[in-house]
Every structure is written in C-alpha cells, then in structure tokens.
Amino acid sequence: MLKDKLNNLIPDQEKGNRKIVEMRKIIFDSVWAQRKYTNRNSLSAIIYVFVSDCDRKELAINAKKFSCHPVFRTRKCTTDGDSSHCCMIFIDELGRVYKNWKTYLANNELPSGLMIAPLNGIYTTDYNGHVQLEVHPTPNGSAAKQLLGVADTATAVAGFGAATIPLAAMMMTVAPALITGAGAVCATTAAYSAIRSLCNLVDRKKHEQSIGLDNSQARNAWIGVGAGVVGVGASRATNVMTRAAAAGKEISLATELLVNGMNISSIVLSGTGVANGILDLLIKYRDDEEVTSMELVQLAASLVLFTHSVSNFRMASTLVNDTHSATIQDYRKSLSNRQRKIFDKMSKETIRIKGAQQGKVDIIRGANDMPSKQYLNDLYKINKKLNEAKVRPAFGAAGEGVVLNNDVAVNTNDLRNNLQHNKGSSVLNSVTKPIPTTHSEVNAVSNSKLLIVNVNNKGDSSAQPSAVAIGMGSIVLPNNILISLSEYGTRLYEIIANTGSFDDIITTMADAFSQQTFEFLMKLAQEFVETHLEKIRNTIKIFIPAETILYRIFLYVENNCASQTYAFLHTKKQEILRSLNIYFNSLNPNSYLNKIRCDICGGSYSICNLQDFNYAQL
Structure with missing residues (x-):
C-alpha cells in the first residue's frame, strides 16, 4: 500500500x-x-x-x-x-x-x-x-544560506581559474608569483571543498540519508573529502621537498617515493572526482535537474587538485633528478683529473646497471660514505687489470661501497694490494658473475581511460489482474466459482482498505483451494472479524484491513497445513484463529520491553530490531 x-x-x-x-x-x-x-x-x-x-x-x-x-x-x-x-x-x-x-x-x-x-x-x-x-x-x-551560496560560487570560480595555471605553465613560461598564487588558491579551494563535503556527509548521516558510494551525492562528498585531504597533503609535502632541495639537502629515496605516492594518489582521487562530477552534470542536464553550488565547488576542487597534482608530480620528479645531478656535479668538481676519470667510469657503470634514478642515489650515497676519495686513487691504479679481468667497479647500495660486476663488495685498498703486490687472497676469483646487463629503464606515461558503461535496466511490467466487483451480491471468480458475499456478513467488507488488494487475495484463494475450502476460510475470516478483531484493535490501536486478514489465513494454510482439504482444515480451525491472534497482537506498537524516555516531549519510545523477526514463524 x-x-x-x-x-x-x-x-x-x-x-x-x-x-x-x-x-x-x-x-x-x-x-x-x-x-x-x-x-x-x-x-x-x-x-x-x-x-x-x-x-x-x-x-x-x-x-x-x-x-x-x-x-x-x-x-x-x-x-x-x-x-x-x-x-x-x-x-x-x-x-x-x-x-x-x-x-x-x-x-x-x-x-x-x-x-x-x-x-x-x-x-x-x-x-x-x-x-x-x-x-x-x-x-x-536565510541570510546564512545565502552567504554560503555566495561563498560556494566564489570558491568554484576561483578554483576553475586556478586550474588553468598549471596547464598554461606546461606550455609556456608563467611568472613564479602567478604559480604561487594559484597554489594558494588550490589549497584554499581543496580545504573548503573538503570541509563542505564532510559537513554534507555528517548532515546526511544525521538525517538517515545514504552515505554509501552508490549514492551520487554521497559519492561526490567522499571524493571531495579524500581528494581535499590527500591533495593538500601532497602539495605541502612537495613544497617541503622543494625547500629541502633548494637548501642543498639530500632527498632520500623513501622521501621521494612518499611524495610521489601522495601526488599519484591525489591525481587518482581528483581525476575520479572530475570524471564523476562531469558525469553527474551530464545526467542532470539530461534529466533537466538543477546543478547545485555545492556540486560546482566539488568539481572545481577536483579539477584544480588534478591539474596541480599532475604539475607537482612532474616537478617533484624533475626536482629530485636535478638535485641529484647537481650534487654529483659538485662532487665531481672537487676531484682531481685522475679521480674524475675513474669516478665518471664508475658513475656510468652504476647508472647503466641500475638506471638513472637509483644509480644517482647510489652514487651520492657512496660518495658520502667514502669521504676520503682514496678509493678513487686505488681504482685508478688497477683500472687496467680490472679491464683485463672483465670486471667493472660501480657504486653499491647502502653500506656496500664499491662493488665488482654488481656482485662482490670490496675494500679498494685490499683490492689494490692484492692486484699490485699479490697480498692476500685473490679477490677477483670471488667475482663469479659476468659484467651485468644494461638496466632496462622505461619511462612510460600511461593514459588511463574512464570507461563509462551505460546500463539500461528494462523490466517487464506485469499488468494488474482485472478486479472483480466488490459488493454484497454474488460474483463469479475467474475460476468460475460462484460466491455470495452476503453469506459472510457485512463487517468483513466494512474494513476493506484497498479493493484491488482484496480482489487479489480472494482470487488467489479461489484458484488455490476447492470451493468448499474457500467458503470455509471466508467464514473463518468472518468469525475472526466478528469475535476477535475489536479486542485486538483496542489493544494495538491499529487499523487492520480485511485483505490483510485473508492474506494471513492464506499464508498460514499454505505454510503449515499438510493437507488443504475442507475436512482437515476444519480440525485446524482453532489453531488458525489462535495464530491470527498471536500475529496481530505481535504488531502492538505499544508493547515495548525497554522504554526510553524522550528528553524532548517527555513521552517514551522503544527501538526494535527489524532484521531478526520472521512473521512466517507465527
């Protein structure tokens, strides 16, 4: 109903x-x-x-x-x-x-x-x-809502404007002050959107609206919160790394991975927000629905975060690489010609076998771990012998110093004494691996596509069965059973709430049972209405329609009676009446076990579990 x-x-x-x-x-x-x-x-x-x-x-x-x-x-x-x-x-x-x-x-x-x-x-x-x-x-x-609408509009306009700056910076030279200002607008827009989205989620939860990702408004809010928090965090992390690099500090690989990971997460979240926001706008345009200022704020925030995150990611990657190169060049300038020659050889080999990024990190770390630079003098003296043995020195990972063929870490002084003066055990015999192959370093940028699948669920609507006439005369049901409604009194028909539902249930019963069984069950419903219903209604204070009573009788017979003949059901008459009494009394909204006093109106209420009750068991 x-x-x-x-x-x-x-x-x-x-x-x-x-x-x-x-x-x-x-x-x-x-x-x-x-x-x-x-x-x-x-x-x-x-x-x-x-x-x-x-x-x-x-x-x-x-x-x-x-x-x-x-x-x-x-x-x-x-x-x-x-x-x-x-x-x-x-x-x-x-x-x-x-x-x-x-x-x-x-x-x-x-x-x-x-x-x-x-x-x-x-x-x-x-x-x-x-x-x-x-x-x-x-x-x-209210004035507060009007002011909030103005703030939403201003933030959305500023966000859309700031989103164009990183795009322009990728194609032309843009003044640093403009980039800095756009970054400030980006952070402000993202923070504002995140706060508004969070408030929206709290409000939806408070008013029992869906906050699941299957709801478009809730999904926009979750994306707004996530993209705002991650985006602002990624922007600040990039700025911190920029200042550290400008101060000449070494950027660790862990820091680089963390910042890049944050920027990638921001790109994914904000990109999802842009795609989701545009899709929602298209759907609203199709359905002639109004676009709210909140939705524009969320779209603007996602767009500005997306463009700035892409820019930050590119800048962070370039920044670390430039910082590494500058650090290596500064170290190289401090070397003598001989030292520089062997350093260049080791650097090229390290980058060849480990790739540019990891190779430069190991070069800087190795140089810092061996500040005396004597290792370069040692290697220069034995360079010819290493070439003859097909062994190439390179910078190792953390704590390894110099490694041969990316396999054996050595002390260069011991290596020199062994090769030049035959002191100690043969170091080269411990090198079992050949010269390592070149590192396959592929820098590829994949363009992810948002696949939008439009699914049209077409359900076949079944027509309602044609209603038989409801009255006190005689009617013929679809199965040709003739019944006289006057035989069942007037009380049953006075409490019909929906004639269509009443028609459905008596038609279903007539199809399911013999004429004698059908008439018995109708008489049973009449008896229940005339002898039991008034007391139940006075207790539970709920209107109980005739179609519900007939449906409960039909359901009980279908589920609990092995035989549906008149002779068998007649013996179950009192059992059926008792079941009806139990069922309808169980609906009593006032029969609370644990009442809670309301602090607002002074009345009382109780909360029952809607999941753990099965009416069919009654």
Missing part, C-alpha cells in the same frame, strides 16, 4: 523516470525504516507543505503560485498509548528523516521562500472548520 501511495504521489513522467523510481525507493526505505519505533508497524500519514516566493505571511497564505512538497509523518513517542502531543518523525521528498517537527522546520531542504504547513505538522481545524496553518521562512532563504 505504501508503494501504491508513492506511485500515485510521484507518478511517472515523459522522461526522467529513472530518477522518479530512485526517489520513490529512497522515500519508501526511509519511511519503512521508522517501523523500528512501532514494533515493525508502519504508522504513517502524508501532509503537504507549500512554498511561496511571497515576502509576507498574509500574502503567502493566499498565494496563487507555489510549489507543493509531500511530507510523511510517522509515530515515535507515546504517553499512555497516545501520541497526540509527542515527537513524530517526518520524512521529506528527498528521504531525509527529521526527529520532530521543529527539526524539520529548521533543517529542511525546501526552496527559498515562505513555507505554509499544517500546524505542528498535523491537519487540525479551528472552530470554523478551517485547517490551522503556520508560516515560516525556509532555511534556504
């Missing part, structure tokens, strides 16, 4: 039905989840709130132009079984859940203007029979 109400409340349109279906589902899930306060019963009603762009309350009440917004009200707190003056839950058309009417008035997402609503969110009348109303400005019309 709730789904039928939503279908009528939000009907299909000529286009954009995907969004309509999604909206119905979100509202249904939010309303259905509130059964936790009413022992798994859905006690809800619909009110309507109107928004006018008038600036005075008197004009708003009589406005001819307005927007209409449905709001679901569900029960939460009670005082002695009465909920008249207690807290009620309100769910708006976005599926946002508000814990009471005051919270709805203060935090709703209605458009800017004056809202006209039933007094306290409940339809009541005055002595003249007029509906009592209240008028309030919507939160989106």
Whole structure:
C-alpha cells in the first residue's frame, strides 16, 4: 500500500523516470525504516507543505503560485498509548528523516521562500472548520544560506581559474608569483571543498540519508573529502621537498617515493572526482535537474587538485633528478683529473646497471660514505687489470661501497694490494658473475581511460489482474466459482482498505483451494472479524484491513497445513484463529520491553530490531 501511495504521489513522467523510481525507493526505505519505533508497524500519514516566493505571511497564505512538497509523518513517542502531543518523525521528498517537527522546520531542504504547513505538522481545524496553518521562512532563504551560496560560487570560480595555471605553465613560461598564487588558491579551494563535503556527509548521516558510494551525492562528498585531504597533503609535502632541495639537502629515496605516492594518489582521487562530477552534470542536464553550488565547488576542487597534482608530480620528479645531478656535479668538481676519470667510469657503470634514478642515489650515497676519495686513487691504479679481468667497479647500495660486476663488495685498498703486490687472497676469483646487463629503464606515461558503461535496466511490467466487483451480491471468480458475499456478513467488507488488494487475495484463494475450502476460510475470516478483531484493535490501536486478514489465513494454510482439504482444515480451525491472534497482537506498537524516555516531549519510545523477526514463524 505504501508503494501504491508513492506511485500515485510521484507518478511517472515523459522522461526522467529513472530518477522518479530512485526517489520513490529512497522515500519508501526511509519511511519503512521508522517501523523500528512501532514494533515493525508502519504508522504513517502524508501532509503537504507549500512554498511561496511571497515576502509576507498574509500574502503567502493566499498565494496563487507555489510549489507543493509531500511530507510523511510517522509515530515515535507515546504517553499512555497516545501520541497526540509527542515527537513524530517526518520524512521529506528527498528521504531525509527529521526527529520532530521543529527539526524539520529548521533543517529542511525546501526552496527559498515562505513555507505554509499544517500546524505542528498535523491537519487540525479551528472552530470554523478551517485547517490551522503556520508560516515560516525556509532555511534556504536565510541570510546564512545565502552567504554560503555566495561563498560556494566564489570558491568554484576561483578554483576553475586556478586550474588553468598549471596547464598554461606546461606550455609556456608563467611568472613564479602567478604559480604561487594559484597554489594558494588550490589549497584554499581543496580545504573548503573538503570541509563542505564532510559537513554534507555528517548532515546526511544525521538525517538517515545514504552515505554509501552508490549514492551520487554521497559519492561526490567522499571524493571531495579524500581528494581535499590527500591533495593538500601532497602539495605541502612537495613544497617541503622543494625547500629541502633548494637548501642543498639530500632527498632520500623513501622521501621521494612518499611524495610521489601522495601526488599519484591525489591525481587518482581528483581525476575520479572530475570524471564523476562531469558525469553527474551530464545526467542532470539530461534529466533537466538543477546543478547545485555545492556540486560546482566539488568539481572545481577536483579539477584544480588534478591539474596541480599532475604539475607537482612532474616537478617533484624533475626536482629530485636535478638535485641529484647537481650534487654529483659538485662532487665531481672537487676531484682531481685522475679521480674524475675513474669516478665518471664508475658513475656510468652504476647508472647503466641500475638506471638513472637509483644509480644517482647510489652514487651520492657512496660518495658520502667514502669521504676520503682514496678509493678513487686505488681504482685508478688497477683500472687496467680490472679491464683485463672483465670486471667493472660501480657504486653499491647502502653500506656496500664499491662493488665488482654488481656482485662482490670490496675494500679498494685490499683490492689494490692484492692486484699490485699479490697480498692476500685473490679477490677477483670471488667475482663469479659476468659484467651485468644494461638496466632496462622505461619511462612510460600511461593514459588511463574512464570507461563509462551505460546500463539500461528494462523490466517487464506485469499488468494488474482485472478486479472483480466488490459488493454484497454474488460474483463469479475467474475460476468460475460462484460466491455470495452476503453469506459472510457485512463487517468483513466494512474494513476493506484497498479493493484491488482484496480482489487479489480472494482470487488467489479461489484458484488455490476447492470451493468448499474457500467458503470455509471466508467464514473463518468472518468469525475472526466478528469475535476477535475489536479486542485486538483496542489493544494495538491499529487499523487492520480485511485483505490483510485473508492474506494471513492464506499464508498460514499454505505454510503449515499438510493437507488443504475442507475436512482437515476444519480440525485446524482453532489453531488458525489462535495464530491470527498471536500475529496481530505481535504488531502492538505499544508493547515495548525497554522504554526510553524522550528528553524532548517527555513521552517514551522503544527501538526494535527489524532484521531478526520472521512473521512466517507465527
């Protein structure tokens, strides 16, 4: 029934039905989840709130132009079984859940203007029979929200502008001051977007909206938070490394990998944000939906972070390489001609077998570990013998000093004494590996593609079975069973809530059972209504429709009766009636085991688990 109400409340349109279906589902899930306060019963009603762009309350009440917004009200707190003056839950058309009417008035997402609503969110009348109303400005019309909108727009414009600077710097010379200013705007935009996105996630969680990645707004917010935090961190790390390099400090490989990793993470996150943001804009354009300032801020932040992260990554890689080269050149200048000759040979060999990046790191580390430079003199003296033995010296990894054929670490003084003066054991005999092959260093830039798969889920809609006439006369069911409705009294038909559902259940029962069994079960429903229902309704204070009673009877017989003949079911009559009593009494929203006192209204409520209960077991 709730789904039928939503279908009528939000009907299909000529286009954009995907969004309509999604909206119905979100509202249904939010309303259905509130059964936790009413022992798994859905006690809800619909009110309507109107928004006018008038600036005075008197004009708003009589406005001819307005927007209409449905709001679901569900029960939460009670005082002695009465909920008249207690807290009620309100769910708006976005599926946002508000814990009471005051919270709805203060935090709703209605458009800017004056809202006209039933007094306290409940339809009541005055002595003249007029509906009592209240008028309030919507939160989106407040000065704070207007100022926030201006800040969003300004930040988005600044972010889009700053995103172009790194792109321009890749193609032409840009003034350093402009690059510095763009970096400051990037950090500000990213921080602002991250804070706004985080606040958005907190607000969605507070109002029981989805914060999962399957929701576009929540996904944008998560990307905004992640890209903002990682992007700002990567930018600051790059700046720190830049200052360290400018001061002549050695940049360790671990630091380089860390900074590059942060920049790559920022590129991935912000690039995902750009792709996701553009895709959402295209979908909104297709569905004629309005783009919010928050979405523009998130897109601008993702774009500016993406361009700056790419620039930072390129700069960090170039910076480290330039710093290494400058350090090596400074060291080389301090050498004598002989030392420089053997140093160049070792440097070339180190880079050949280890690659430029790792090779330069090992050269700098080796030079720092051997400050006396005597190792170069030793190697120069025995260079010819090393060539004859097909052994090449190179700088080793951390702590290895000089290595031969990238295999054996040696003390150059011992090596020289051994080769020149035959002192000690033969060092060259310990070198078993040939001259190592050249390092295969490939610097490739892969262009990742965002694959967008558009999946259209087409479901076949089955038509509702045609309804038989509901009345007190005789009707013929589709299986040609003739039944006289007057035989089952009037009480059963007075509590029909939905004629279509009633038609469905009696048609199903007529198809499933013999005519004698069908008539027996209808009589059983009549007896339950006339002898048991009033007491149950007075206890649980819930309207129980006829179609629900018949459905519970049908379900019990299908699940619990081995034989469905009239003779067998007649012996189960009291058992079926007892099962109906147990089931409907279990719906009592007032039968709480652990009541919680409400600090707002003074009433009480309880929360049940909607997952661990199976009605079919009753």
